[in-house]
Amino acid sequence: MGKGRELGLQLRQWIATGSVSLDNPQALANRLIDALGAEQSLCGPVRDLATQPLLLRVLQLQGGPQRSAVTALSQHLAGIYAPRVLAELLDLLEACSGVASARPTGDATAAGADPVLSGRAPLTWRQSLRPLGPGLALAAASAPVLFWAGGELDQWFFDPWRWGSGLVLVVALALLQALALGPLRVLRRRWPLALEASGDPRRAWCWSTAPWIHAANREALLNLVMLAIMLGGSTLPLSSLLLRYALTALATTAPAVLVARRARVLRQWDGASGPIAALIALASALSLLHWKAHPFVVGPVEIPAWVLLVIFGAVQLGWQLPRRDPEDSSSPTARLWSSPWWWGTLLGTAWALVTRAQELARGLGWLG
Numbered sequence: 001m002g003k004g005r006e007l008g009l010q011l012r013q014w015i016a017t018g019s020v021s022l023d024n025p026q027a028l029a030n031r032l033i034d035a036l037g038a039e040q041s042l043c044g045p046v047r048d049l050a051t052q053p054l055l056l057r058v059l060q061l062q063g064g065p066q067r068s069a070v071t072a073l074s075q076h077l078a079g080i081y082a083p084r085v086l087a088e089l090l091d092l093l094e095a096c097s098g099v100a101s102a103r104p105t106g107d108a109t110a111a112g113a114d115p116v117l118s119g120r121a122p123l124t125w126r127q128s129l130r131p132l133g134p135g136l137a138l139a140a141a142s143a144p145v146l147f148w149a150g151g152e153l154d155q156w157f158f159d160p161w162r163w164g165s166g167l168v169l170v171v172a173l174a175l176l177q178a179l180a181l182g183p184l185r186v187l188r189r190r191w192p193l194a195l196e197a198s199g200d201p202r203r204a205w206c207w208s209t210a211p212w213i214h215a216a217n218r219e220a221l222l223n224l225v226m227l228a229i230m231l232g233g234s235t236l237p238l239s240s241l242l243l244r245y246a247l248t249a250l251a252t253t254a255p256a257v258l259v260a261r262r263a264r265v266l267r268q269w270d271g272a273s274g275p276i277a278a279l280i281a282l283a284s285a286l287s288l289l290h291w292k293a294h295p296f297v298v299g300p301v302e303i304p305a306w307v308l309l310v311i312f313g314a315v316q317l318g319w320q321l322p323r324r325d326p327e328d329s330s331s332p333t334a335r336l337w338s339s340p341w342w343w344g345t346l347l348g349t350a351w352a353l354v355t356r357a358q359e360l361a362r363g364l365g366w367l368g
Contacts, residue, residue, distance in 0.1 A: 008095025281348025
């Protein structure tokens with residue numbers, strides 16, 4: 001018995017005993033995901049199915065209307081998911097409803113289906129980028145909100161306490177991670193940006209929440225240590241730091257998601273790796289261009305930027321190159337280019353070159 005059929009029979013039993021409410025799709029999704037166990041690759045698709053309004057119709061109706069709802073939902077899923085995942089979802093649907101699911105073939109897709117996730121990649125990068133529009137717009141719009149909130153928090157709380165902006169950011173990320181381990185465990189499932197959510201307007205908010213949570217605790221620990229080293233002595237206002245953090249996270253995540261969608265890299269995006277990589281690369285490249293050290297000072301210890309570049313880069317390569325899903329058939333190069341760490345390194349290096357070029361132009365009197 002496959003996992004999809006097993007979940008469908010379990011759902012049918014829950015409905016028969018009244019142990020689950022169909023009026024709360026989010027609670028239903030969480031319960032199904034808990035029942036998945038080790039099948040983490042199905043978490044996103046199962047959550048998506050559980051929150052579909054059509055599923056509620058399938059479970060509430062009988063006869064012809066129910067069969068019509070099953071057919072419509074099957075076609076919708078066929079336009080989104082790859083064959084293996086689709087088969088599991090249709091097995092779930094068939095087992096919980098008792099109605100044989102129509103198994104769409106060929107080019108049958110629902111209106112508005114994501115052509116990248118359905119395996120029919122668009123011909124142009126512009127077409128690939130279009131489904132990301134709502135998420136990108138929301139994340140970009142949330143950055144000025146963070147700028148305003150950071151200014152207010154500085155004025156009313158952190159300035160009187162003499163807390164630096166870097167310390168505030170580290171504490172905020174550590175607190176969110178701690179809550180995600182305990183009372184708010186749902187954050188680790190909901191806040192990261194999954195591949196199937198990247199082009200879904202209903203989950204566009206994941207683009208804004210992804211930089212604030214880490215699905216892997218080891219990555220959270222590493223990133224918190226790196227941020228404490230690099231930003232512990234920051235003199236930036238909190239408003240500016242939050243604005244830069246949000247925009248850098250967006251600038252490093254967007255191209256990574258775009259590559260993953262075209263190359264079918266099965267992964268999700270979360271955490272601070274992109275901004276950290278950009279800051280390390282910026283300092284390292286400036287050290288080389290100026291031919292002098294740009295260290296990060298931690299108490300009496302000065303840590304050269306290139307040391308952090310080597311350590312962080314080695315760890316990230318060990319995390320990014322291996323497949324994260326057994327169904328992932330992408331190449332190591334595609335997995336590397338779908339990493340915010342890689343794009344952060346490129347962004348930081350490019351910004352260092354621009355900064356140095358501006359300095360040379362001023363020295364020659366080309367800039368006022």
